[in-house]
Amino acid sequence: MREQATPASAILLVFCAGFLFSCLDSSAKYLVLSGMAAPFISWVRFAVHVVLVLLLFRSWANPGMFRVKSLPRQVLRGIFLFGSTIFNFAALKTLQLAETTSIYFFAPMVITALAGPLLGEWAGWRRWMAILAGFVGVLVITRPGVAAFQIGHLYAIASTISYCLYVIMTRHMGATETAESLIFYSALAPVVLMFPVVPFTASLPPDAFHWMILLLLGFFGGFGHWLLIKAYKQATTTALAPYPYLQMVWMIGFGYMIFGQLPDGWTLAGAGIIVASGLYIVHREHRLRLKDSAAPMAEDEELAKRL
Template sequence: MNKPSERATPVSAILLVFTSGILFSLLDASAKFMVMSGMSAPFVSWVRFAVHVGVVFLLFRGWADPAIFRFRSLPAQILRGVFLFGSTFFNFFALKTLQLAETQSIAFFAPMVITALAGPLLGEWAGWRRWVAVLVGFVGVLVVTRPGLQSFEIGHVYALTATLCYSFYVIMTRQLGARETAQSLIFYSALAPAVLMAPAVPFTASLPPDVLHWVILVGLGFLGGFGHLLLIKAYQQATATALAPYPYVQIVWMTALGYLIFDQLPDAWTLVGAGIIVSSGLYILHREHRLRLRDRSLPNAEDETIAKGL
């Protein structure tokens, strides 16, 4: 049985991933600010999902459009929401003790996990060129962030658990994207965590001390809601394997926010690592251009198989 051939990734899907990365970076920076201010991490994560539900309901006019409630498999929708809940919940705990650069460096293991899981779970096998590009990009991320895992602590356990949960969330997003509506995917991904975490709210609630904290707390739901909507749209246009390298660009947004909010200045190692990441990205763009030319010119699958060796 032949493996599915590589396909060119639509530019629109890449741009959607880039934009969602900006929103998720803002989400992480805001969450770190909140938990460092003394807010309860479980309560902050619950508000993030509760507001997310309200945003999606209003955005898609849930009172008039039943597509937001329609589903083919409710258990699968709930399981996907549980994975997203785990990703956010454990990430917020990690942010309490780790720097943004540390949590992000561990989060960058996700593309590797996704690439490995997409083959057996989705039948989306990566070509060797993309594997090399992903590995080179990841080396660049390690150079930038230098996680220092020799001083392993509970925060690293939280971050690793969050990364594993996120990887399964992405795999399920790709799996369900073809048969579930985008409205239902984004709605149930927030509703499931909000309902699951509701019983703990009375024991973890801590009200924001001022207007600024209220604005940031409510804003978490908007950032998460719109970010995941864009991510769903991206994975409906391209495979999980094809999009796996592009979240590396998020290190740019995280570096900028670290400087602007937490006074974290990039050093020479950061510049070297960024150069490696950019070089890897430029090669990926070159490979995507070759694949687009092939897709336009090749008349059948047999020729496509031959072209993969070019």
Template sequence: MFIGGRKLSPQNTRTDVDSEAMPPVALALSLGVFLMFALLDTSAKYLVTSGLAAIFVVWCRFALQALLQAVISRAWANADAWRMRNVPLQLVRGIALPVTTLLNFKALETLQLAQTVSVFLSSPMMVTALAGPLLGEWAGPRRWAAIMVGFVGVLVVVRPGTAMFDPAILYSISATLVYAIYSILTRKLAGTETEASLVFYSSFFGVVLLAPFAWVSASMPDRPLDVVLLCVFGIFGMIGHTMFIKASRLASAPKIAPFVYSQLLWMTLLGFIVFGDFPDWWTILGAAIICASGLYLMYRERVLRLARSAAPIER
């Protein structure tokens, strides 16, 4: 295209949304998203440390979520919520999220909130590492270097072979790995499955398949606060996901992604207020390494995305 005798390239006419300022409402919503998730984990730790079986707590969390999602989406009259084109992968994905939650809640029985979230924040590195063999999206040497640095941060938090090593940390590592698989399956299915079915089955399968084990392990709470939390703590997750959707409509994904690391601050603060816990300096150091690695991965993804969008289109 020519304007005033000057030829404009696609780069000249393209609006770069990454250069736009993030709306204050989107910023507040992004912080609120991970506050809700931190409140969810804090409530779960309170419940499992009060004597309730982790699998029963997980089942209650997803049963409430499935019920709310069914009502909100009017699943009984919405064919998209039930439609599946790839049943095996939908089933695996539908089980992966409850299993992630169960492993995380098992870790919370003995670990501090800051410890579990520090390990869980390495999930972007695991996704990047697994995306090559599972999706054909191979990382370059710079991103692999960031992945290796991130795993060093995990080792600093875990401290294997020392007296400070807690075997429960293996639950956190396993939860992070299963969540990475869940994320990859979500990306793989996003092109073929309806959004309503991806949301609905992420809780429905867990409710159905975990029910026998949950009720065998069930022990009814005897404190009023436990009853209230058991009935409503899953709402924190629902609110968080709703806020995330609203934030995504106001700002691009690369702008929202770094706010995931605010969850470390929320979890540390809530751990101190509710349980009197404060992470040691090794956990803080490891978390800082993991966060730095994750932020670099986001930066590299942005650079590569902009390079692809600026590349000339072959005709």
């Protein structure tokens, strides 16, 4: 089967989504450094996200987004996404933007490893070698046992694991739940569950500028996810897989312009190892899909020769 070129519009959408996610992390870092609590920032981010989803999907004319096959699974999936966000915001208090993003890029390898026991999608030895290489990249960045290791690294790793469980559940539920309901309930669940503790974690912004940044978090996250949905409607996941790594460019730029921080050589080296490992896994899975799709065609050709 001949491969088609990835549409430029899809690449642009992924690039813009990465820009918005970088704005999200940069804004969150700015707020936590100003003294605001990560749980409250996370809750506001999802509250605004819920409002945006209701408007973008025209909920008043789209009752399908409220229908679910399994509400407990929707809630659990939302908890994993919220955990990923709150751990990430906590990590940003002590780590550079490039550090948290580099560790986050380890997610495809963790998902590949977890897909075996949780989904029955077992990886071969080549992909396991790529997973181990990616783990080495994480060790290069965090350097446990030396002075460079911080509690923020643990938060970043917890954020990545939580996000991977969220993705695993998304794969599992994608066949039975609508895309609209998956987007809506993943934001609604943490808003409802965390509401009772909001008064105890709330740290209101000191001025209008901080209020603006806080409210923009939901826009950055919600609209960024919407752009990704639009992109994946135009091209396959495999075709677009390399482009989210371009987010590192935004993160390094924002880290320098806003916080005066540049990643050190260890972070860049570890990020390079992780990105290379992730791209190999994407390449390997793409080759396997092509092989699987070609197998029935070969069988048909052999049968035709016998008839």
